[in-house]
Amino acid sequence: MLSDDWYWFSGSVAAGGAAAVLLLVLSRRSPLGPWYGARRVARASQTSPASNVLTGFAAGLEASALAGLTVAAAIAAGYALSAQAGVSTASSATTGFMGIGLVCMGFVLPGLFIGAWSPVAAILAAHDAAAPNAPPAEPPAESEDDARLASPQPARAGTLAHLSGHYALALASLAVILSFLAFASLIRAELTPVALEDPERYAALAQDLDLLQPGDDVRFAAAHAIATHTAALRALRESVGDDGRFGPRELEQLAVAPRFEADGIAKSLVDDDDLTPRQAAGIQPSPLPLPLPLTVDLARPEVLAAAFAGVLLAFLAAATAIRGVGRLAGGLLAAASTNTESTPPGAVARRAARSTGPVLVPLFAFAIIAPVGLGVSVRYALGDAVNAGWLFVAGLLVAGGIGAVMLAAVLESACAVWSIASETVAAPREPGGNAEAPDPSTLLASSTGADAGATFHDAAVPALVAFARLAAAAALAFGALFVA
Numbered sequence: 001m002l003s004d005d006w007y008w009f010s011g012s013v014a015a016g017g018a019a020a021v022l023l024l025v026l027s028r029r030s031p032l033g034p035w036y037g038a039r040r041v042a043r044a045s046q047t048s049p050a051s052n053v054l055t056g057f058a059a060g061l062e063a064s065a066l067a068g069l070t071v072a073a074a075i076a077a078g079y080a081l082s083a084q085a086g087v088s089t090a091s092s093a094t095t096g097f098m099g100i101g102l103v104c105m106g107f108v109l110p111g112l113f114i115g116a117w118s119p120v121a122a123i124l125a126a127h128d129a130a131a132p133n134a135p136p137a138e139p140p141a142e143s144e145d146d147a148r149l150a151s152p153q154p155a156r157a158g159t160l161a162h163l164s165g166h167y168a169l170a171l172a173s174l175a176v177i178l179s180f181l182a183f184a185s186l187i188r189a190e191l192t193p194v195a196l197e198d199p200e201r202y203a204a205l206a207q208d209l210d211l212l213q214p215g216d217d218v219r220f221a222a223a224h225a226i227a228t229h230t231a232a233l234r235a236l237r238e239s240v241g242d243d244g245r246f247g248p249r250e251l252e253q254l255a256v257a258p259r260f261e262a263d264g265i266a267k268s269l270v271d272d273d274d275l276t277p278r279q280a281a282g283i284q285p286s287p288l289p290l291p292l293p294l295t296v297d298l299a300r301p302e303v304l305a306a307a308f309a310g311v312l313l314a315f316l317a318a319a320t321a322i323r324g325v326g327r328l329a330g331g332l333l334a335a336a337s338t339n340t341e342s343t344p345p346g347a348v349a350r351r352a353a354r355s356t357g358p359v360l361v362p363l364f365a366f367a368i369i370a371p372v373g374l375g376v377s378v379r380y381a382l383g384d385a386v387n388a389g390w391l392f393v394a395g396l397l398v399a400g401g402i403g404a405v406m407l408a409a410v411l412e413s414a415c416a417v418w419s420i421a422s423e424t425v426a427a428p429r430e431p432g433g434n435a436e437a438p439d440p441s442t443l444l445a446s447s448t449g450a451d452a453g454a455t456f457h458d459a460a461v462p463a464l465v466a467f468a469r470l471a472a473a474a475a476l477a478f479g480a481l482f483v484a
Contacts (some may be wrong), residue, residue, distance in 0.1 A: 006087040012078040013098040016106025019074035024110075026066050027166045034063045034413055038420035041449065045425050046439070049448040056421065056449045060414025067170045067409045075177065078103030078362070092259055097181055097293050104174045110167075115225075165416070165461075169409045172465050176401035179472035181293060183397060186476060187390045188256075188294040190483040195255040195286070199226040206288050208386045224240065225287035228446035230255050236282060245274035296395065302378060302388045303395035309374065310400020313366045314407065314467050320362040321463030325455060363463055367470035371396050375475075375482045390482035397475045401468040408464035415453030415461075422450035 027033045039057025044055035082099025086462045090098075196201040203223040212222055233251050240246040246269065254262055266280040295301060305331040371393060379389025423445040 006085070008081050008095075009099065009102055011081040012102035013106035013109075015074055015077040015081060016103035017109050018106075019070050019077075019103070020110040020170075023066060023070040023170055024163055026070070027063070027163055030066060030251055032062045033067055034059065034416035037063060037413075037417040038424060041417050041421035042424045042446070045421065045442045045445040045449075047445070049445040052418070052421070052449040053446040053452060056418045056453070057410075057414050059417040060410045062413075063166075063413035063417065064406060064409035067166055067173065067337035068406060071170050071173050072101050074107065074174075075100055090264070091258075093373030094292050097438075100181065101178060104171075104178055107171060107174055120127060127259075138403060154180050162305070165173075165412050165457075166409070169405055169412055170463070172408075172468060173405040175471065176398065176405060179396065179401065179476065180398045183394060183472075183475050184294040184296065185484060186479040187394075188229070188290050188292070190480050191290060191294075192252040192256045194483075195226055196252065199223040199230065203288065204225060205387055206290075211290070212288065223289050223399035226255070229284065229287055232284070235280060240275065240279070245269075253352060254283060254286070256286050256288075256290040258292065259285040261289075261292060262286070279407060280468050296391060298395075302392045306374075306392040307399035309397075310371075310471075311403035312427045313370055313396075313471075314400050314404035314464060317366040317404070317458040317463050317467040318407065318411075320366070321459040324362075325459040329408060363466060364470065367467045368474040371400075371471050372474050372478050375478075379482050387483075390479070393475050393479075393482050397471055400471055404464040404468040409454035410459045411453075411464075412461050415457040418446075419450035422446040449466060 002147065024168070027465060030036070037056070040058045041052055041059060044051040060104070078099035079096040080099075083096035085095045087095050129475065147169070173283045191205065201224040203212065203219045203226065206222070207219055208213060208457065212218060230251075233254055237243075237246050250265065250269070253265060257265065262283055262285040266275070266283040269275040270277055270280045300305075374396070375389050375393035381390045425442055
């Protein structure tokens with residue numbers, strides 16, 4: 001089936017792996033990376049806390065471009081490579097979308113090594129924390145290399161943590177794309193039984209997707225052609241007399257299959273001795289096939305509205321998480337400031353556990369209840385002859401997911417910039433290697449950004465990633481509810 005063109009798919013996997021490695025290298029070495037932005041933030045800290053925050057957020061916006069551009073280039077490369085594969089039973093668009101999935105597979109492969117960074121980071125963090133407590137040795141002779149090593153450098157554990165965070169967010173963005181493609185395939189599977197059960201409604205839905213010219217006469221003619229086609233498939237099923245060889249599954253696939261898919265199914269049935277060549281010769285492509293994969297028109301009003309709604313829900317999820325963490329921190333500080341002798345053991349921990357409810361409940365509401373409720377409402381409000389329900393959810397899924405992950409990338413990059421700048425400001429050194437106490441105002445400014453970045457890292461970023469994943473899971477789990 002693949003002849004000698006299998007290497008195009010291998011190239012897509014290699015493109016994904018190369019994109020992952022390139023992202024890690026650029027995050028550490030590129031002028032857009034957080035390590036270069038941290039220098040600007042450290043200088044801005046000498047002015048005021050506001051300058052620290054604004055410069056750090058701007059650097060986060062710049063650093064997030066690395067993940068976006070790398071993922072976009074990997075997707076384009078994977079599609080272009082796999083679209084060249086000579087698969088006789090699939091179109092170039094189908095194999096191209098397969099290439100996007102293979103890019104994700106290649107992008108995951110370096111994660112086997114990156115996943116080992118967490119214990120390494122913990123060991124390095126313990127080493128960095130214990131190093132200042134070591135007994136001072138006799139100072140060695142000063143040299144140019146000693147001065148270079150004594151210059152401000154971020155902790156090794158922080159370096160590994162920031163790199164793995166950028167990689168995880170890029171992987172989450174690819175997961176959003178895969179979820180969207182899986183949702184489109186799910187909707188196509190939900191539409192195929194309609195062609196068998198109600199050809200007239202199937203023709204109306206195809207007309208709504210611009211797969212058929214407008215007009216009642218055109219729709220009636222297409223419905224009659226579908227009814228004739230499915231009747232021939234049912235007759236073939238009766239002649240075979242064995243659902244294990246030719247049953248409901250093959251019937252649904254062939255009812256909406258384009259020519260290349262129908263030819264591939266017929267060839268597979270003959271190769272497996274399920275049909276004779278004479279029986280397979282009677283299999284014809286559908287007169288009104290569904291595209292594979294099913295496409296979404298971004299110019300439709302329901303898709304545009306859903307895109308705005310998806311990004312808005314992602315922002316609300318992040319805002320709720322940040323506000324909830326603020327309440328939790330305030331409650332813990334208030335509990336710690338009370339008389340500890342009258343506070344029962346574990347009371348503070350129980351209070352913290354109860355405080356997480358106001359954070360989790362809105363997150364589930366924004367990521368699951370709102371998309372499902374909006375999709376079902378749009379589906380029943382506009383009737384059975386349109387595809388507005390699942391198109392709305394598709395637009396919400398892709399726009400909300402990408403928006404959530406990119407905002408998380410901005411906040412995670414800003415956190416890395418503030419963290420590295422804070423480490424640099426807290427322990428500066430003169431060119432000669434003699435320690436110099438940091439200026440209190442500069443230290444206060446750097447700690448302001450680091451505290452804000454810690455909140456983003458611990459609250460907003462996990463909430464945004466969870467929103468994207470929960471919204472994709474909800475769309476796939478309740479996909480049948482959105483089909484007219």
